[in-house]
Amino acid sequence: MNNEHTTDSELNTLAHSDHRNGSFPWMDKSLPERERAEKLLAAMTLEQKIAQLHGAMETINIYALPSADEINAMSSEEQEQLMAQIQVQRHVKGIEELGIPRFRITNGPVGVGMGDGHPSPPATALPMSIALAAGFDPELARKYGDIIGSETATLGQHVLEGPGVCLHRTPIAGRNFEYFSEDPYLSGVMGVEVTKAIQNHNVIAMGKHYVVNDQEYERFRTSVEVDEHVLRELYLLPFEMLVKDADIAAMMSAYNRVRGIYATENRYILNDILRDEWGFKGYVQSDFWSCRSCAASLSAGMDHEMPDAKWCNETNVKNALEDTSLEIQTVNRALVRRFTQMFRFGQFERPYKPGVIDAKEHGAISRKIGSETAVLLKNEGGILPLDPKAYRSIVIIGQSEFVDDACNGGGGSSKVTPLYTVPPVEGMQDVLNGLGSSALVSKVTVAKDLSNLEEARSAANEADLVILMAGLVASEGADLPSPNMLNNQNSMLEELLKVNPHTVLVMKSSSPVLMPWITKAPAVLEAWNQGTEDGHVVADLLFGVVNPSGKVPTTYAASENDLLYSGHPDRYPGTDEGNGFPVIRYSEGLNMGYRWFQSQGIQPLFPFGFGLSYTSFELSGFSVTPAQTDGKTPIMVKVTVTNKGKMAGAEVVQVYLGIPVTGQPPKRLVGIHKVFLEQEQSREVTITIDPSATNHPMSVWDYCERDFVVKAGEYTVYLGTSSEDTAFKAKVVVV
Template identity: 40%
Template sequence: MALASAWGSWVLLGAISPAASLADTPRAATLPWMSPDIIARQDGASEADQREAVARQRAQLLLKAMSLPQKMQQLTGSAPEILPELPQCFGGRHISGIAALGIPTFRVTNGPVGLGQNDCVDAQLVAKAGSAAKAAGLAYTHPSSAKATALPSAMGIAASFDPDVASAYGEIIANEMHSLGLHVFEAPGVNLARLPILGRNFEYFGEDPYLSGVMAVAETKAVQSKGLIAMLKHFVANEQETNRMSIQETVDQQTLREIYLLPFEMGVKDGGAAAVMCAYNYVNGKSSCENEDILTGVLRREWGFTGYVQSDFFAMKSTAATLKAGLDNEMPTPLFWSVDKLGSALSKGEITAADINTALERRYTQMFKAGIFERPLVQTPMAVEENGRKARDIGTRAAVLLQNGGALPFRRDVQSVMVIGKGSQVYAQQAVAGGSLPGEPMGSGGGSSDVVPHYTVTPVEGLRNVLKSLGNSGAAVKLALVDDANMSATIDGARVSFADVTAQAGAADAVIIMAGTISEEGADRATFAGASGRQLAGSAAAGDNLDWYAPRSNVIALTNGRNAARNSQTVAMIKALLAAPSRTGVSMNRKTVLVLKDNAGVAMDPHLVGPRGPAILESWFPGQEDGNIVAELLFGIKNPSGKLPVTFPYVGKGFLDNVSAEQFPGLYDEATKKQTVRYAERLNIGYRWYDANVSGNCKLVKGRNPCVAFPFGHGLSYTSFAMSNMTVAYDPTAKLYRAKAVVANTGKMAGAEVVQAYLALPRSADAAGAPQPPKRLVGFERVELQPGERKEVEIIIDPAASNHPLSVWRETEQKWVVPEGQFALWLGKSSSPIDLMLAGRFSYRK
């Protein structure tokens, strides 16, 4: 969020103070919306829509008792203040309550990877600053924020390919929200990894809309089952941080429907999301927060959404147009919905009192439905240790074993372990989350996902913890940090040469190299020619590798200056270590693992992939339990089972190596002063782009794509699996298709495999508009197996499901249609053709 300038504007405009302007309201003698009878009627309703109907009645009763000034105050967030109910909290993410009407202070926390910026920084900041006004900017980003569990990244949750993991994730979040007295979780985020260098990819679920939707549904249900509100964001086509406040996104309707709206549709229809957040960007010429076609036409009329829409912080760009379009709540403070601007719009007839009532009714309905009016606003002790254990378990289920030439799992009786990373990077030194900075505590980056944890576990601490638990307390674990030039280093703090590092690595029993791609809200991983972000300094793929970094990941990187992009020479370091002579009788690549901690997918140097390369474990951003998560996986206490939710291309052969300036960062028009991005690739996002061979360089060779190092859906295990008996059949009673496969664990260790279902549409589908990619993910099922165990797995493909598995959006008719002809269903363990088997072909039956 752009706080500094927006906060200054708010101060100039002035604010309405609930204490000052609402004090003359007579306290209601009775509050019919809080009567025991109506609460009992709501609680006794057996169906969600029945509970919502009663909640709406309560909202209408409340609105009848409110004055216009009260309604105006309730439309927006409040100025940063010490919360009356929680005097230890100085907060800037809430709507102040009205005690006389029984309206509680309504508190919002950011997300999606834990409770970051949770409306509670140290109240002593006000005393130190001299006033709340002077301390105001600190309310949003100060690291004294109430502590919470720093969870693994949302990208990692998607990598589990397991809705149960997303549910467990949501349950931790919900429990901690109750501990901190919070009501709204600004998540899940379901924007897609269109750009591998998107700064907020780690907050999202990857490149596939169906996978994203499944995870969002599970997380939303888990949060809301606890009497809280989940908020799908950022609605919609918000796939770029560069110039996000003003960028004009142009997306054709078919692409918008089949790709970018799809996870939101699933979250609304299947997850029952109570709230949606409109975004900063413009979509097809209209600001997201005043886009009536999307907020009212699609969201409410087509999908039946009955919740409320909140603005992203400072995302609004108008007063009347936003309210008329379907926005319900301005955050964080009254800028465009200040009393004077609303009053002016009312007097001019641009808005009506009914518009204000509608916006409030939508939000109050969800608050009543969730039981927020009945709950006292208190804070209670948090289950710190328990939630830490759960975060660790989630992290181990999220990690993906990309390749393994035999190095993993490490022997548990190792005597010497060498951890190696860059001194300028966090990966080998600290627990990693989005925006992590070397030498600074977690939560100090400045982005929406900056969670301030109760504790963190570094890589070396985690390795020592796990080795001790295995009865191997005598193993020596050393940390080597190498400079960017690969000339000098430190080993456990002592200055040495890089040659000393390679020599000691050659003598070690196990070598663990840590690298990755840190990113955060506010910037994409690319180098720009100027601070305007209008022109790249070089290739758009500049940040799509293990060498690129900038000192601060939430600020645009330039060719020079304080935040100049730099080259860590990480890949050269890895190659040098692999080339070093081993003195343990085991070749370097068979005792070395490269642990990646990534924002999303990353382009791989071909020398690191294949039998000459090290074992590679992708752990994403593990959060506070980083060290324990990675160590448990490396030593086989946990068996990796994750699958890639994004494609890993080879360096120079990826999507970003082939995009035009129009696709990223956009073309700037001097006449209109607008920068426009066009999603010219249309339906070809992620694995679909590689499958479709858009570049002309990705033609299959013996079933493998030469542009892809590790395909979407890929992930290995310490055991082995075999799939057989693939079939698909139509169930005329249920009017759906049942795909089946038998999975066997053919190895010696318990583990889990994910059966993935991909559908190839008939050629007639292309007549709808954009050519269809070769296949789309339509289902998956994770199965756990003991050694020698076999299970039949069934995947349901319902033509009427919210993800429209068989359908395409026909723009000429403005509707979903099922194309005529034969569909082909493929089952297997990744999106790569070599990993898939044809389960069957069928024609659609109505």
């Protein structure tokens, strides 16, 4: 079969013979996966190879698609018709005579989203990725990824496009809900656990969007200019962790240009860094329509075009092979990379037999995840938790997205069609009944133009307890106009917060928002976009069934003027520097997120890592050893955490490091540990700072060495419960 003189016709005859006899040599599971892939390639005609380089959707003009604003203005029926045009074709056609299965791809990363099939199958709508990050708990990430991986496998899909580990450089980025946080270490830790859990179900996980796709504005055109040490220490870091710590099987290449070159054509990031430096063995898929060429993209290291064959079609590939701008070895390389991962996870052998998701079990896990990720931002006078038996009438007030149904947020291709939902009123009534309360829950839906605000004000005045709900549901395809909530919600809250002293505010956000009314709100709970179990999760938290333990994963600014792009259009949304496309310059360098606020001496509204509890904790017995090191020996940080309050709860111990190198921010997060304690219980926590870890906790990028290097000097180890509250510190000298 490997005879170089064998014709395409003879290869097909041999393949058919193998299929009939059940003896494809590439189906021998005793062989290494890559060898199996190579044997398969040897049996393929050029036309078959080309057919496997791309998705099977009928090519469309992406520039003719409606904008995000136009899509939002459509009716739900019109949106469904538009999305059906895309979702039914999320696959690569199989080749029966070679035993190659239809390769089915579903979107993530907040649940099994738009997948191969029409209609896209329903699944568990999980809390947003930003909510998961607020849990500050790798164990939660494992449970989260386990649900996604299990449901992807159950629905017969081969690939889950997620996790997303781009960073929250600005709070207005449209896909912040799909990403974890502003910190590369936290994003990487959570992404690694999600990836491992997904791939435990023999599903390919796909890290995205590689790289610096930190905004939606002009995402098909924008070029990001970023210094090498900034790229390495911040934006590439969580991707590096996915490769080295999770052995991720695939990466998705981003839409944007990186230093003037499209990410799908950028050999430096796709090959030199990803493969040569990090040792990535998987394959690279384009984001949908991010591929901009045939020969250039494949040669640079993109291996698979989705969702169609706009570029990697038979005409283009054959022409490129003929004029030698593309080599057949490059085509083979791309396919071997993908087939190797398919063999790795047994996807050639697995028949397509979609099963039934255990909605009840997965919903219960989603409820637990959600309750451990909500952040208690304010609790003046200990108004929370609420006494379930102290009220006869409770009214929930807010705009439709937040009070009429479960807040299954996040627009665009990652949106999940939920198996079921628990709306706010029904969920709260259910929890109250379970607690023996006779309170009756009602709601008032406030119009987006606030035309019925008087009705809401009257209902708030008459109720024993008012639960205001507000927030933000962002979407792929467009950034927000500002960090303010949409549809006059700030005005709504200004009016309603002063009506009834027994008022609590529940935020349902997909990214941090400005809170100009914060001094008027006695209690604020950030519940995020919760998905399926929204109504239960919020009620569990408000009435003390669960003690909130989430922490802020991305800083809340007090004013838009405090953000890094304020007064700097070159930083965002970018400027045309004469090339005809926007250029965004990350000129703030390493000072992004909490590092920006600390380096500029700006006090945030709520800092990174902050979160209150219904109980109180005491930290004691802090120690750091050794006090002097060669820069290779792990550093042990210990502290004892005691629950001094009246109920069980959880605290997150956070370790930050001050790096003694000019240009470094005051602190960088290098370790977290979430500890659950009963009343009066104590536990010693140990966090290890390992210089050899993939997050390079003590290192900086050295331009001369072209590597991460631990520099000599005096390092400061900070320990506390937020980026601002680090009451304990010690010095470690690296010699």
